[in-house]
Amino acid sequence: MSDILLEVKNLRARTEDKEILKGINLTIRKGEIHAIMGPNGSGKSTLSAVLAGKESYTVTDGEILFEGKNLLELSPEERSWAGIFLGFQYPIEIPGVTNVNFIKTAVNEHRKMKNLPPLSAAEFLKLMRERMNYVGMDSSFSTRGVNVGFSGGEKKRNEIFQMAMLEPKLALLDETDSGLDVDALRIVANGVNKLKRDDNSFVVITHYQRLLDYIVPDVIHVLYNGTIIKSAGKELALEIEERGYDWIINN
Amino acid sequence: MRDNYIYSNNRANLFRCKVPLSGAEQLFVVNGKVQDSDNSYSLVVEKGCTLPNIQQVIYVRNIDSNIAIREIDGVPVEDSRLKDMLKLDCESNILMKEGSNAKLLFCSHTLSMDEFETDELVNITLERDANLDLIIMQNEHNKARHRADYKISLDANSTLTMTFLSLHGGEITNNIEVNMIGEHANCQLKGLCLADKEQSMSTNVKLNHLVPNCYSNQLFKNILDDSSSTNFFGRIYVAKDAQKSEALQANHNLILCDKSKVKTKPQLEIYADDVICNHGATIGKINEDELFYMRSRGITLHEAKILQLLSFTSDITNSITTDALKERLNILVEKRLRGEFSNNNNCSKNCC
Numbered sequence: 001m002s003d004i005l006l007e008v009k010n011l012r013a014r015t016e017d018k019e020i021l022k023g024i025n026l027t028i029r030k031g032e033i034h035a036i037m038g039p040n041g042s043g044k045s046t047l048s049a050v051l052a053g054k055e056s057y058t059v060t061d062g063e064i065l066f067e068g069k070n071l072l073e074l075s076p077e078e079r080s081w082a083g084i085f086l087g088f089q090y091p092i093e094i095p096g097v098t099n100v101n102f103i104k105t106a107v108n109e110h111r112k113m114k115n116l117p118p119l120s121a122a123e124f125l126k127l128m129r130e131r132m133n134y135v136g137m138d139s140s141f142s143t144r145g146v147n148v149g150f151s152g153g154e155k156k157r158n159e160i161f162q163m164a165m166l167e168p169k170l171a172l173l174d175e176t177d178s179g180l181d182v183d184a185l186r187i188v189a190n191g192v193n194k195l196k197r198d199d200n201s202f203v204v205i206t207h208y209q210r211l212l213d214y215i216v217p218d219v220i221h222v223l224y225n226g227t228i229i230k231s232a233g234k235e236l237a238l239e240i241e242e243r244g245y246d247w248i249i250n251n
Numbered sequence: 252m253r254d255n256y257i258y259s260n261n262r263a264n265l266f267r268c269k270v271p272l273s274g275a276e277q278l279f280v281v282n283g284k285v286q287d288s289d290n291s292y293s294l295v296v297e298k299g300c301t302l303p304n305i306q307q308v309i310y311v312r313n314i315d316s317n318i319a320i321r322e323i324d325g326v327p328v329e330d331s332r333l334k335d336m337l338k339l340d341c342e343s344n345i346l347m348k349e350g351s352n353a354k355l356l357f358c359s360h361t362l363s364m365d366e367f368e369t370d371e372l373v374n375i376t377l378e379r380d381a382n383l384d385l386i387i388m389q390n391e392h393n394k395a396r397h398r399a400d401y402k403i404s405l406d407a408n409s410t411l412t413m414t415f416l417s418l419h420g421g422e423i424t425n426n427i428e429v430n431m432i433g434e435h436a437n438c439q440l441k442g443l444c445l446a447d448k449e450q451s452m453s454t455n456v457k458l459n460h461l462v463p464n465c466y467s468n469q470l471f472k473n474i475l476d477d478s479s480s481t482n483f484f485g486r487i488y489v490a491k492d493a494q495k496s497e498a499l500q501a502n503h504n505l506i507l508c509d510k511s512k513v514k515t516k517p518q519l520e521i522y523a524d525d526v527i528c529n530h531g532a533t534i535g536k537i538n539e540d541e542l543f544y545m546r547s548r549g550i551t552l553h554e555a556k557i558l559q560l561l562s563f564t565s566d567i568t569n570s571i572t573t574d575a576l577k578e579r580l581n582i583l584v585e586k587r588l589r590g591e592f593s594n595n596n597n598c599s600k601n602c603c
Binding site: 049052053054055056075076077079080081085086088091092094095096097102103105106109110113145162166 | 539540541543544545546547548549550551552554555558559561562563564565566569
């Protein structure tokens with residue numbers, strides 16, 4: 001099955017205190033968009049963080065295969081090089097490190113792994129301008145500290161910009177829509193749609209149906225108490241918007 | 252005095268400074284004496300004058316190997332003068348007369364690997380309306396001990412901006428005493444200590460608001476690795492009549508190793524009742540969430556740590572007002588954080 005990008009089998013993960021993921025099964029094919037919904041505290045952010053390799057979680061069982069490779073053996077940076085990107089719910093501020101230096105370092109690390117020379121200053125600038133345009137970012141952002149003094153919407157746009165620069169095969173967007181007004185939401189969604197191709201995939205974690213008006217998913221999963229309790233087509237989002245989660249949980 | 256500012260080619264063979272900027276004047280002070288003279292360093296900027304260029308004063312500790320080891324009947328014998336040369340008391344004076352302006356960069360280095368002990372007194376006087384921007388860069392080897400006492404007096408409407416970059420050194424102590432004696436004086440103190448191995452770096456500040464309406468701001472940051480230690484003792488004193496004083500102080504420490512030791516003691520001693528004063532201190536480790544953020548973009552763990560350290564140092568280095576100098580000092584800080592200083596025994600090989 002060469003079109004399978006990610007395969008998660010019976011994944012269990014915990015923090016020091018408690019088990020959060022209790023047997024996740026998920027298959028994502030190339031070109032698909034998956035949405036993950038579910039009540040607060042059900043494990044959505046944990047799932048995306050575990051996929052990206054956050055070390056504060058311990059995987060106790062199961063496996064994650066990415067293009068057939070065992071992802072659990074890889075560090076976060078190796079996963080990034082392999083083509084995984086995590087858009088953070090709360091992007092981190094890094095004062096004193098400019099956006100341009102940050103993303104240039106990241107892009108050139110990716111190129112190094114592909115045995116490509118670093119981009120020249122002119123090439124890099126051209127690429128950066130083009131990708132900043134995807135999300136309507138002003139060029140003045142490039143010389144500011146990473147996410148420092150950015151509004152909530154600007155931070156999320158910066159996440160999508162970084163994604164556009166790194167061109168991942170699998171993008172995990174953790175509540176990228178939270179805290180966005182309608183205009184910002186549309187800008188972010190447009191950015192995602194510009195990057196959508198037949199050979200890359202997206203996992204969109206969200207609480208709201210409205211994001212899925214712009215980024216139309218192939219599958220919606222409901223995560224509850226560490227397991228996926230329902231998977232269905234895009235209509236499910238509307239139903240959740242109307243009825244909440246109780247009817248799914250109680251089934 | 253003027254002649255001393257001429258760059259000496261002779262000295263350049265021994266020590267090549269990478270920091271100087273186009274137009275910067277360079278002056279060497281070797282073992283406490285201005286090069287080729289018998290005088291200590293002294294600068295007077297006359298009333299209303301502005302030094303046209305940044306003046307760089309390079310304090311060098313060095314012992315001529317001819318003196319250190321002599322051969323008597325083919326047997327190497329330590330010269331009796333050596334002991335005296337290792338221990339040095341020296342003094343520098345800066346007088347900024349009324350309305351004068353200057354930018355200075357002081358660098359201190361140890362050229363030979365001897366166990367230098369340096370006790371230095373630096374008197375800095377700013378008369379009314381004078382402005383001084385002083386950067387102090389310290390880069391000495393691990394066997395060197397350097398204690399510097401800065402006695403500072405600020406008269407009305409004067410502004411002193413002082414930035415310490417203690418990049419390397421066995422034992423560095425900076426004692427800074429500021430007396431604000433004229434209203435509306437402004438004192439900005441910033442400092443960065445980068446300590447590793449067994450190094451010990453101390454910063455002691457006594458900031459005395461003696462008259463009303465003065466402003467002071469202190470920001471001192473330390474990064475510690477291995478078994479190094481830092482001390483920060485900072486006291487803000489506001490005299491009874493010094494109303495409307497504004498005094499801020501912060502000391503932040505980043506520890507990279509469990510064996511490192513930080514002592515910090517911010518203190519306020521306030522006798523006036525209409526003032527704005529605050530002080531604070533933090534001691535922390537590398538932030539794992541920040542590291543994960545950077546690594547999730549494909550930045551290696553090693554590089555992510557360096558970026559985080561540079562981020563920590565940025566509000567010190569980025570406050571340097573001369574862009575070209577800021578860039579060069581930033582490069583030095585980055586080299587130091589990347590561990591490039593440790594590879595050479597003689598610090599002159601890799602510094603400024």
